Amino acid sequence: MNDTATGATEKDYSATLFLPETDFPMRAGLPAREPVWLQRWEDMDIYGLQREQAKDRPLFTLHDGPPYANGNIHIGHALNKTLKDMVSRSMQMLGHNAAYIPGWDCHGLPIEWKIEEQYRAKGKDKNEVPVVEFRQECRTFAEQWVDIQREEFKRLGVLGEWDNPYLTMSFDAEAQIARELMKVSMSGQLYRGSKPVMWSVVERTALAEAEIEYQEYESDAIWVKFPVASARLEDMGRFVGASVVIWTTTPWTIPGNRAISFSSRIGYSLYEVTEAPEENWAKVGDKLIIADKLATEVFAKAKVAGFEKRTAVSADELASITCFHPLHGLAGGYMFGVPLLDGEHVTDDAGTGFVHTAPGHGLDDFGIWMESTRLLQEHGIDPAIPYVVGDDGFYTKDAPGFEGARVIDDNGKKGDANQRVITALAEHGNIIARGRLKHQYPHSWRSKKPVIFRNTPQWFVYMDKPIGAAGPQATSPLGVRSTLAQQGAGEGALSSLPDTLRNRALRAIDQTRFYPASGQNRLRAMIADRPDWVLSRQRAWGVPITVFVHKATGEILRDETVNHRIAQSFEEEGADAWYKEGAAERYLGAEYKADDYEMIRDVLDVWFDSGSTHSFVLRNKQKWPHLKFPASMYLEGSDQHRGWFHSSLLESCATNGYAPYDSVLTHGFTMDGEGRKMSKSLGNVVAPQEIIKQYGADILRLWVASSDYSEDLRLGKEIIQTTVDSYRKLRNTLRWLLGNLAHFRSEDVVDAKDMPELERLMLHRLAQLDAGVRAAYKEYDYRRVVTLLSNFMNIELSAFYFDIRKDALYCDPISSIKRRSALTVLDHLFNALTAWLAPILVFTMEECWLERHPGEGESVHLRLFPEIPTTWLDDELAGKWQLIRAVRRVVTGALEIERREKRIGSSLEAAPKVFVADARYVVALEGQDLAEIAITSAVELRQDEGPAEAFRLDDVPGISVVPALAQGQRCARSWKVLPDVGSDPEYPDVSARDAQALRERAAAGL
Known part of the structure; x- marks a missing residue:
């Protein structure tokens, strides 16, 4: 039975306890306090102090x-x-x-x-x-x-x-x-060439791939006939009146067509329309060459009710065909032949199996055209690429019949070019179907408007020409892709x-x-596949392309003396010097005539x-x-x-x-919190300024460190609140450390070898964490750092070690080796934790460190991670305490039920009976104060299976607990219920341990 005295007025011994004392506030108040630390760092030049302190260390440069x-x-x-x-x-x-x-x-x-x-x-x-x-x-x-x-x-x-x-x-x-x-x-890597680049009509400049984003866009889709003009003599009979059918989602590029691409890996056939509505574009009797895999789909799009396959068409036969342009004769133009070229980029996944090829409007188109230059010349075809569309989006004179029509206007809207081309194709009888397609289309990431591929003169860097090679171009401008690459x-x-x-x-x-x-x-994939690097932009605000080109020969002037003059003027006046009157004469000097050279006005990407x-x-x-x-x-x-x-x-x-x-x-x-891209239109943008204003920058930093940054990160109100809760737990742990360390004196230090097992276990864990935290920081795995430290601080410290040692820290005599050892461990913990968390919680750790080290020039950010002795590692001890902690878990589980049922108010009112059937636990518990570990007033330990009604945990077999009340009186100072309360006549209302503590305090004048 519990013999705790009732009715008596207990003396208040709280002033005699070593309770936590600290000015480190529970409420962080980060939004108001963080600017104070920023000003302090600026006043003391913390960055400069770091550089001076680290001047002889190895360099690390991010x-x-x-x-x-x-x-x-x-x-x-x-x-x-x-x-x-x-x-x-x-x-x-x-x-x-x-x-x-x-x-x-x-x-x-x-x-x-x-x-x-x-x-x-x-x-x-x-x-x-x-x-x-x-x-x-x-x-x-x-x-x-x-x-x-x-x-x-x-x-x-x-x-x-x-x-x-x-x-x-x-x-x-x-x-x-x-x-x-x-x-x-x-080095010979720079050249001026002409090839299709992504062009923003709205911004009037070429764009790099990195300046492009893809958005959903609705395009006009058309299926177009290219009538066969000629073929091998032996094949002409079969192809009279036949047409090759292409599909495109850019009708405006048809005036720029110069070829059709096919693939020798695809099967093609000649089909004839046998049944179609009178009003149809595709008529009965039309003979169309289409990829076999796509024929049914094509005829469905053309609303053809019946068709028949007449004959297969081989790759050799296709290569011999030349077609009429579908706009042949329009405004006196398009009178050239359209060859068929075998291209690796052609597939039969969609379309017709043929690719309309406009070399001025696509990289694949440009590539196969350039690779076929010799073949084209042998067949009398002019390989020159026309400039069909100007920088303003209007057709040029190279698009007969359409000059003045516009592809895209200054606002990024579709012009009338598509419809004009479609109408002309219909009038020529060379369109069989049209439709619309929603797909991902390139847009400028700045203007958010669609771009076009457009052939323009630009400055490029070769990707595949041997560097430093003299003479003419070693490869085609597109570059040769190495198989190995x-x-x-x-x-x-x-x-x-x-x-x-x-x-x-x-x-x-x-x-x-x-x-x-x-x-x-x-x-690697991007580098292996990329075309030559486009450097030029047709704008004003940038570093100019500082080269001169000889007007007569087109050769770039390569002269180190001229280069030196240019660079020196930029050092003195900035790149504006290039645009000042007389600049060309200044740079070229007496060696060259300015009138003989073109001074490039494009700026660098x-x-x-x-x-x-x-x-x-x-x-x-x-x-x-x-x-x-x-x-x-x-x-x-x-x-x-x-x-x-x-x-x-x-x-x-x-x-x-x-x-x-x-x-x-x-x-x-x-x-956002639901995994959606943040956008103003969705109203889900989270501004860092607002987070800092409400919670502080350390909360934002903790969110970053807690997230898996290798993937997309989520941020919303619930996630912020979770981060705030995590921060609060870490802060409270540090606050408790600071409060207890207020009583730590240098003479309290205990060597690790003289400490109780529980303290040596904490030092073991510190040494383990040191290796884990350092490894995580070296691998830039901040999430791992936060996980390691949060689990340690919340589970192993707050819920285990601190919980057990509160009694010794608050109540033990000044001379207690247990109390002094705990204080020494707390000092080690503080030194390690404040350093380990400093790169993440920069403000909080500074505040925490200065609470103990308030001197001028002090800062946690002038520290290194502390060297933790590896001699603290003790795997055998850790294994033993793993068993002890398992027993503790069963005891606390049993007492939790007792509290819930209001049979006890505090675990200190209990003296449970603990039954141990497993010999491993018996050995581990030998010499241990299980009552202290379980935070009870006493424990009765028995080597037995325990009664059937005893409390057990499934994952800790061999341990059972029967709750019981502690016997004796409650100590008015420690609140433990013990038989020895009153055994010291000088202190009749406290235990013998607490009486000794009071005696030592009095002797020390406390």
Whole structure:
């Protein structure tokens, strides 16, 4: 029975307990407190202190992929910059000198477009403004947004050289970008050619693949007859009156048609229409050549009621055919023959098995046309590619009968070109069906308007011409795709291939580490398949293509003296120098006549700008002495496999021969809580500024670290709240640590070998965690770091170790080895946890660390991860305590029922009977204070199976518990129910242990 005295007034002993004492608040108040830490770091120059402290350590350089300076940051920016900060901070604490130089991409169409919008709003004409004046307005616009974004990034807790960032529009950067371009030119890799590029009519410029996004679009689809004009003599009888049928979703490209592609791998036949409605385009008696697999579908689209197969048509027969253009004779044009060419790109998955080939409007079309140049010439066919559509989307004179019709207007809307072409085809009797098709179609990621493939003169970098090779082009402009490259050949195989840009890049990919590893195959596939690199843009705000072309010969001027003059002027005046009066004469000097040369006015694609950053950031030791080249890492979103990762690889391989990075880390995109893409129209955009305002940046950082960034990340109200709850648990654990460490003195330190088993178990776990946390940080696996530490702090500390040791820490005598050992362990825990969490919870760990170390110049971010002794590892002890904890779980499970049934109020009122049938548990429990471990006042341990009604857990066989009440009186200080309460006459209402504690406190004057 419980003999606890009732009715007596107990003395309040709370002042005699070592209760937690701390000013570290339970409520974080992050939105208000975080700016205080930011100001403190700025005042003490924490970044500069790091550099000085780490000056002799190995360099780790994460090179910042530059965000675009034209708007407030969004959640994708926050994710990206936070990950970069975690990488730099963790590598710094792992013992590196991890300098971080932020940068901005400042040139290009989006900024130019904004200035043009301002002009239009004022009724101002851009073409009437001097180009240098216009460029200055673009520069000012970019400068404003750099300042705004800088503050937004700093508010995230991102540590870097914010007062000395890199800008692609700074004079030294523009000069170096020009130098890199001129290096490419001097090596023979740069050429001016004509080929189809993705063209934005709205923005009047060529676009790179990285500037394209695909959206659903409804296109006109037509099935068109190309009447056979000639064939081999022996075949002509069968093909008289026959037509080859093509299918296209771009009717406007028909005026640019110059060939039809087929495949020798596909079966074709000549079919005849036997039954069709009178009003049909396809008439009875029409003889049509179609792929066998698609014939039924084609005739269904043409509303043909009956048809018959007349004869198979072989590949040789097809190759001998020349067709009339379906617009033959329109406005006196289209009088040429249309040959049939065997192409690998042709399939019978859709359409007719024939591909209408307009070499000015598609890469495959262009490729087969260029590969067939000699064959075309042998048959008297002019291989010249017409310029059917101008930069404004209007047909040119090369489209007889349609000049003035428009494909796309200035607003990105369909013009009248499609309908004009369809009407003309119908009038010529050469259309058999039409329809509409919804499909994914390329759009500019800036204007969000559809683009077109259009043949234009542009500047390119060869992918497959041997670098440095002299003389004429070594390959066709499209480039030769190596079989080894397509198959993903290893470094050994690639080393024996020609020294081309493609092979250099593929070799570099093989030598690069990717996180996740799948990024390697993705980038490799893109490099293996890509066409020559288009560098030119027809805009004003950017680094000009700094080359001169001889007007008579078309040769590029390659002269290092001229190149030096150009670069030097850019260093002094910026790229604006190219546009100033007399620039050509200044650069060409007395050696050349300016009138003999064309000074190129196109600007470089901004991907070349950002792809060149390694040359003016990583290699600029005078400006940034703590960086290395190649960079240790490039880190961006998964779209940058076709963007910055891609262009930086090509640019560095072109000028250096190898990649500008040792490793590449890729993260996914941020979706809403339901996995949908964030968009203003859906109203599901989560702004980082709002999260910071309501919860603080550390909550945002914890969400980033807790997520699997290798995939798309989700973010919504519920996810934020879950993150807040996780943060609160971590904070409360640290607060409890701080509160108890208020009583820790240097003389309390106990050596590990002299500690009780429970403390040695915690040190073992610290040593295990040290290895796990370090490994996770080295692999950039922040989710693993958070999981390891959250589980440890919530489950092993708060719910186990702290729970058990509260009594000893609060109540034990000052001299208690158990209490002193626990305090020593808490000190080790604090030192490790604050360091391990510092790269993630940058503000909270600073606050936590300064609570114990408030001195000027102190910061958790000037620490390294602590060296945890491996001698603390004790697997045997851990195995033993795994059994003990299993017993504890059965006891606490039994007592939980007792509390729920209100038979006890606290576990300290209990003295359960624990039955142990398994000898392993008997050995493990030998010498242990199971009552202390289970947080009861006593335990009766029996080596027995236990009665049938005893409490058991299925996953802990051999252990059973029968609850019972503790015997004795309740200690007024510790609240344990013990028989020895009152045994010390000086302290009649407390246990003997608590009496000794009170005696020692009195002796110490406490």
